[in-house]
Amino acid sequence: MTETGSKNRSQLLKGVLEGCVLALLAREEIYGYELSMKLAAHGLLFVREGSIYPVLLRLEKERLIVGTLKASDSGPPRKYYRLTEEGKQALAVFQAEWTEMKTAVERILRQGGMSDGAERETAVGG
């Protein structure tokens, strides 16, 4: 991949990663390491594990999530994150935008394939 290509990709991924973190936190309270493992398990393997910490700090600064370092009875103290009301709204916005973008991009890619000729069209359409 070219340098420009990878830069564009990292900008795009930043927003997507934030949305995915919000989505995972909407389901349950979770701590950093567990969160990065879940992202990887869902196939987000191109994101470096450590890059979730700046994301969590940013989301916390924007008051979309809250993290509390809690002493645990069984294991070591960990910082657990959960979504705030603003976070839930931000997640809804992300979901709507993502669906819209996904549909648009897929449409464009499909049309691009069609103009290239019948061979590509079969490959994309089929």
Place this chain on the structure above:
Amino acid sequence: MGLSARRLSVDEMVALNNQRRLQLNEENLKYYEDMLVYLRMSPVPQQKAEEVLLEMLDHLRGAQGEGRTARDVFGDDPQRYCEEIVRSMERQPLFSFSRYAFIFLTVLYVGFFVDGLFRLLVYPLLERLFAASRPDGLPMDLFVIAALGPLFVEGIMFFMRLTTFKSRRKQVVLMFFFQLLLIGVFVLWNVLLREAVPVLPVSAWASLGIGLAFWLLHKGLFKRAEIF
């Protein structure tokens, strides 16, 4: 989840960090400790910095257990990573009255104590050996030094951030120039100002007494406050 909701204090987190850090191997420890110095010396709230440091440490311990290194987790450029962490956090305000007062009062009580002890213990010796004359009071530039104290602390923190990720050789060179600068300022201050500085006419014992009073005030004021 079996969790108690009590928030951990900064001291508790530091103690936990010291203890857990010992489990890292040499390579990961070096990588992690550089980040630790950089983040602790950055203008961010201490509570937040210690929280994220503990999270990063726990993450690294987990990764190490599965055969991954700090480089795999945080990337090849730890300084850039730390800069992004700092950018993502809420910045500490550039000026905080309580932080300023904390450093100001610290310099004052230490200054008065040192002045009292010098005049009681060191000057009698100097008088006998070199016939040096004992000052009649406390040089008032102490108040200027106390007022500049916070700037000095900022300077040291900036220097630490500047050198943390540099090679050992560069660190030594930068440290040399930094110390040269400090000694230069100290000498100039003494040569140029010593004669011109007015003296606060208090006895050595009074200096110790005032030092004690400032110390008690310092202790009382900042017992519970979160300064940094």
